Amino acid sequence: MTNTQVTHVQIDNYGPWTVTPEPRREVDLQTLQSRLYADLSQLIGNRGGYVFFSRFDNMIAVTNGLDEDDHALIQESVANRYPVTMSLSVATGTTPAEALGTATEALQEAGSAQDKSRREILRGRTIDDEFRTEEDLQIAHFDVNDATGKYTDQLNEFDTFIRIEQGYAELMRYMRRAYDSLSFFVGGDNVIAVCSDMDAAEYQDAVDHVRDAVDVELKVGVGRGRVAQDAGMAAKHALEECRATGEDVHVDWTTGEADPSA
Incomplete structure (x- = not known):
């Protein structure tokens, strides 16, 4: 929880x-x-x-x-x-x-x-x-697969923007409806989601849904922590694992940096 x-x-x-x-x-x-x-x-x-x-x-x-x-x-x-x-x-x-x-x-x-x-x-x-515990927050960092090769280097900027926004909008709707989670576009082709207690299979479900609905392929790294930045850094490291291995979903339940209020 x-x-x-x-x-x-x-x-x-x-x-x-x-x-x-x-x-x-x-x-x-x-x-x-x-x-x-x-x-x-x-x-x-x-x-x-x-x-x-x-x-x-x-x-x-x-x-x-x-x-x-x-x-x-x-x-x-x-x-x-x-x-x-x-x-x-x-x-x-x-x-x-x-x-x-x-x-x-x-x-x-x-x-x-x-x-x-x-x-x-x-x-x-x-x-x-x-x-408060080290498992209070679960944060996911989503990234579009090969956004540069598929969109940035191929389409004009506005059409690229449309494609990225279509993926974000569908992810935002689905994560809210299916998992009571909140997803936010943070620039480039990146979305950060503040999530409920989801497992790897449920993240895979979200990635599959966006691909099937709007033909945008995503990968996601997931982390958790006592504060948002702890969980967010764990998620960023997990996303790097996705880039290295080619997997769609990687979860990292280790904690990030020290809690500044501890």
Whole structure:
């Protein structure tokens, strides 16, 4: 059983802010969003977590090892650097989708994303140290087989992008529906999935499904750990084993780097 801690990050009143007092330049909004994501990636990453950009005005973070004080400091740092504030809702669950659902519900109960009076909400619960284990998180790193040879060096960039996105979209849907897991595109031809307690056969099932549905071939390395970066590094090493051996799925249940909060 996994024990995932997820934080739903939401910019406060962002939609109205983008058009007040008049519509803001899109280039400025894109710059703000990308810089905010980069800062959150560093702030959360320095504490062993991962953050995924989702829709940019909403982001999803895997925050095992971060407590309420850590979240408050991150929130304060953003407020000091940006013209917008953000609300954070934290929850835990035996699957990533369960944890995110609980976090999102708590944030929605605090008020609408476009409610002017809802500012810098911080609510939810984190996992106490005494209940944390080295097997709390299971992370999978998916990669498209020979994306350079099949797509990058053969098709124009937009058609390559379409092919990669088709594979990602089908994987994202299937992992959510079949395994209550959350998958995120992280650039290039890579997808990182925060997973429920899956075995090698179930990962093979996901790879087979994407191949059969959209004709995109994947390989995947899987790791687990106490924090996201532990599990993620184990997954990256497992993916290298796939590249070396040609297998579709390789799982590595050893732990990665030391937990920074231990």
